Amino acid sequence: MLFPAPTCKESRRVVVTGVGIITAYGTGWEANAEGFRWGRSAFRPVTIFGTTRQRVKTAAEVEFTNPFPQTRLTSREVSRFERAGRLLFYAADEALRQSAWHSSPGTPVILGTTSGGMASGEEFYRAAIQSPPILRKQATRVTHYLSQRQAMNLCAAYDLTGPINIIANACAAGANAVGHGFEMVRSGRTERALVGGYDALSQLVFAGFDSLQALSPTTCRPFDVNRDGLALGEGAAVLALETLSSAQERGAQILGEVAGYGASTDCHHLTQPHPQGEAALKSMRLACDSAGVKPEQVTYVNDHGTGTPMNDSSEAAAINTLAGDCVSQIHVSSTKAGIGHLLGAAGAVESVVCLMALKEQWLPPMMTTLHPDPAVKFALVQKPAKAKELSRPFEFALSNSFGFGGANASLLFRRWS
Amino acid sequence: MSRIFISGYGAVSPAGWGLPAMRDAIAKGSLPQARALCRPGTEKPLDVRQVPSPNPRPAFLSHPRLRRASSISQYALGAALEACATSPGALDQKCLGVIVCIFSGCVHYSRPFYDETLKDPSTASPLLFPETVFNSPASHISAYLGSTAINYTLIGDSGTFLQALALAAAWLDEKKVTDCLVVGTEEVDWLTPEATRLFDRTIIPSEGAGAIVLSTTPTQVELKQITDEFLYSAEGKATALTRMKEALGPFDQRALLLDSTSGSKGIFQEEDHLWSSWPNRRVSPKQILGEGLMAGAAWECVLAADELKNSEAAEAIVSVAGFHQHAIGARFAKVF
Numbered sequence: 001m002l003f004p005a006p007t008c009k010e011s012r013r014v015v016v017t018g019v020g021i022i023t024a025y026g027t028g029w030e031a032n033a034e035g036f037r038w039g040r041s042a043f044r045p046v047t048i049f050g051t052t053r054q055r056v057k058t059a060a061e062v063e064f065t066n067p068f069p070q071t072r073l074t075s076r077e078v079s080r081f082e083r084a085g086r087l088l089f090y091a092a093d094e095a096l097r098q099s100a101w102h103s104s105p106g107t108p109v110i111l112g113t114t115s116g117g118m119a120s121g122e123e124f125y126r127a128a129i130q131s132p133p134i135l136r137k138q139a140t141r142v143t144h145y146l147s148q149r150q151a152m153n154l155c156a157a158y159d160l161t162g163p164i165n166i167i168a169n170a171c172a173a174g175a176n177a178v179g180h181g182f183e184m185v186r187s188g189r190t191e192r193a194l195v196g197g198y199d200a201l202s203q204l205v206f207a208g209f210d211s212l213q214a215l216s217p218t219t220c221r222p223f224d225v226n227r228d229g230l231a232l233g234e235g236a237a238v239l240a241l242e243t244l245s246s247a248q249e250r251g252a253q254i255l256g257e258v259a260g261y262g263a264s265t266d267c268h269h270l271t272q273p274h275p276q277g278e279a280a281l282k283s284m285r286l287a288c289d290s291a292g293v294k295p296e297q298v299t300y301v302n303d304h305g306t307g308t309p310m311n312d313s314s315e316a317a318a319i320n321t322l323a324g325d326c327v328s329q330i331h332v333s334s335t336k337a338g339i340g341h342l343l344g345a346a347g348a349v350e351s352v353v354c355l356m357a358l359k360e361q362w363l364p365p366m367m368t369t370l371h372p373d374p375a376v377k378f379a380l381v382q383k384p385a386k387a388k389e390l391s392r393p394f395e396f397a398l399s400n401s402f403g404f405g406g407a408n409a410s411l412l413f414r415r416w417s
Numbered sequence: 418m419s420r421i422f423i424s425g426y427g428a429v430s431p432a433g434w435g436l437p438a439m440r441d442a443i444a445k446g447s448l449p450q451a452r453a454l455c456r457p458g459t460e461k462p463l464d465v466r467q468v469p470s471p472n473p474r475p476a477f478l479s480h481p482r483l484r485r486a487s488s489i490s491q492y493a494l495g496a497a498l499e500a501c502a503t504s505p506g507a508l509d510q511k512c513l514g515v516i517v518c519i520f521s522g523c524v525h526y527s528r529p530f531y532d533e534t535l536k537d538p539s540t541a542s543p544l545l546f547p548e549t550v551f552n553s554p555a556s557h558i559s560a561y562l563g564s565t566a567i568n569y570t571l572i573g574d575s576g577t578f579l580q581a582l583a584l585a586a587a588w589l590d591e592k593k594v595t596d597c598l599v600v601g602t603e604e605v606d607w608l609t610p611e612a613t614r615l616f617d618r619t620i621i622p623s624e625g626a627g628a629i630v631l632s633t634t635p636t637q638v639e640l641k642q643i644t645d646e647f648l649y650s651a652e653g654k655a656t657a658l659t660r661m662k663e664a665l666g667p668f669d670q671r672a673l674l675l676d677s678t679s680g681s682k683g684i685f686q687e688e689d690h691l692w693s694s695w696p697n698r699r700v701s702p703k704q705i706l707g708e709g710l711m712a713g714a715a716w717e718c719v720l721a722a723d724e725l726k727n728s729e730a731a732e733a734i735v736s737v738a739g740f741h742q743h744a745i746g747a748r749f750a751k752v753f
Binding site: 001002003004005007053054055106113114116122124125126128129130131132133135138139142143146147148149152155156161162163164165166167168169170176180183184187189203204207208209210211212213263264265266267270271278279282403404405406407 | 418421457458459482515519520527528530531532534535537538539541542543546547548549550551552553555556557559560563564565566567568569570571572573574577579580582583584586587590591608611612615616640642643644645646648650651664741742743745
């Protein structure tokens with residue numbers, strides 16, 4: 001029953017026992033860890049739609065090199081998948097295999113996305129405006145456009161019964177999905193949750209960001225004084241969350257702990273953050289408070305860091321305020337410099353980056369930032385770094401995701417050792 | 418878990434702006450004729466039920482955030498403000514949670530924006546794009562009300578509105594928010610009937626919004642139960658509906674039923690059959706207001722709360738059978 005829902009009086013610790021990831025770096029933990037660790041650039045000319053009339057012609061596009069996961073779905077059903085659904089399945093399959101959840105009745109599936117099956121929606125529209133309109137396959141296109149379709153396919157493929165929650169909080173959606181699942185497990189509403197985010201490149205969204213002149217015509221350089229915009233990417237990440245006691249009872253491998261979550265709303269403007277990052281500060285503080293962790297205990301922040309002039313100055317102000325006197329000891333980078341902005345997938349993918357960094361004890365660099373903005377008072381990670389080179393232990397990583405409409409979310413991860 | 422009450426509700430529908438217009442339309446059982454929307458490429462128009470222009474024009478539509486906003490945001494805020502107006506404290510504090518639920522989203526702006534993109538992406542309007550984003554209505558609501566608290570936009574089949582009520586209850590229980598506004602909203606464009614008629618040609622899509630404010634402060638109407646989400650993909654639609662009904666029962670002898678049918682055939686056949694032997698009063702708002710998708714589920718809940726507050730019914734059952742995802746039910750009760 002969704003309401004009244006079971007709850008427990010004491011908060012439960014929530015750990016990650018499975019992770020799946022696909023980005024322009026590749027499919028799976030190893031390929032991505034290698035890319036993030038060295039800050040490789042994965043941008044290339046867009047091939048999945050025309051960009052001749054766009055200002056910008058590159059993005060971090062995924063190459064599907066691995067075979068599609070084998071599931072209960074038939075090859076005919078899989079053939080109807082659009083790009084976003086395929087990305088989601090690669091990530092979910094890896095996470096579910098790693099978690100070894102053999103049976104999970106009632107496990108919530110919580111996903112963040114900004115555009116779901118937008119490519120199918122675009123196809124539907126192009127067919128509908130033909131004269132005469134093309135009707136063949138239109139029913140398939142319209143159902144696969146709907147964001148819930150990808151989650152329903154996931155449930156059918158892996159015998160999951162839901163409930164399904166699709167959070168569409170723009171670029172914070174993936175982080176909200178992870179945070180929402182964390183809160184459900186922590187409060188006792190569920191023992192487990194499959195959470196994540198996914199988004200594929202689509203013509204409409206690409207043209208939208210280009211129309212706003214938000215895309216960088218040069219290189220995405222978060223926190224660089226010469227930054228001139230963001231770069232788009234695509235991908236998916238899925239995390240298997242469960243209580244610590246459940247994971248320990250079944251001897252599961254623990255990849256890290258979700259320690260805190262905070263969400264807030266920036267009312268300043270639909271597309272621009274508050275200049276001093278008030279809501280960003282609020283979400284970071286809420287994440288730390290919910291974990292019982294002081295900001296000075298945070299060693300690394302995987303920031304939202306889009307590379308747009310306004311986001312980065314606002315976020316820098318917020319991090320400076322959050323850290324106070326300890327600001328120089330906080331290390332900050334944006335992995336969007338390498339794989340672009342993954343929109344609804346960003347928060348989930350960057351959660352996995354934090355888990356990788358904590359587990360393997362390195363900091364992901366952003367190699368394109370050469371001339372830091374003077375507003376930055378924290379330590380930017382501009383080259384590959386090992387945690388043992390730091391002056392203090394690397395136990396906590398904070399991940400920020402801030403979206404259109406002022407949707408702000410922060411997640412705090414703890415190293416599992 | 419804390420007891421959860423409905424402290425305010427509001428609606429915008431093809432009957433007009435505000436709950437009284439919707440209440441009257443349901444009581445009379447009829448609405449004016451559906452409007453025929455032109456569709457490029459064919460001479461055959463597509464029927465929809467649209468929200469009439471407000472008269473007089475509400476002041477909130479002059480707010481900088483709302484002036485250029487898509488209709489879906491205007492409907493959402495219209496319903497939200499009516500709900501908040503009857504909810505003590507909801508308008509006065511900065512800790513109002515907001516959850517907006519959407520099925521098809523901001524089509525008024527996304528269709529022309531994509532059309533412009535296809536013609537020449539270099540001239541696609543930057544004014545349109547931000548309003549195409551799913552969470553723009555939720556953002557406008559929080560900005561207008563000045564709440565920096567948590568704000569979610571949920572996407573899904575129409576029962577997602579009931580899931581949002583459960584989420585709001587959890588936020589209240591965890592004291593994450595002091596009140597929580599839940600809105601279901603839609604707008605129609607020719608693309609909407611173009612899509613729905615692929616599945617059932619009798620459907621007349623409609624638009625509008627329904628809003629409910631939940632609080633832990635006792636009022637006359639209490640949220641008693643929201644069932645699990647029963648996925649059609651797991652065991653088929655008929656079984657999912659039966660399990661939803663079983664989860665809701667047993668029923669009070671005087672219980673009012675609100676269902677999500679907008680006909681008795683096609684995709685509504687299973688739900689209509691499920692409740693065919695219902696012994697008490699049964700209201701099917703979408704049969705009068707049209708297929709409002711997420712707004713339709715919100716209208717059911719708004720009418721349930723209104724009936725409990727203003728009639729002798731002691732209990733109201735809400736049945737939501739989504740298009741293709743799930744069946745979910747809810748139970749509300751009068752507080753004596």
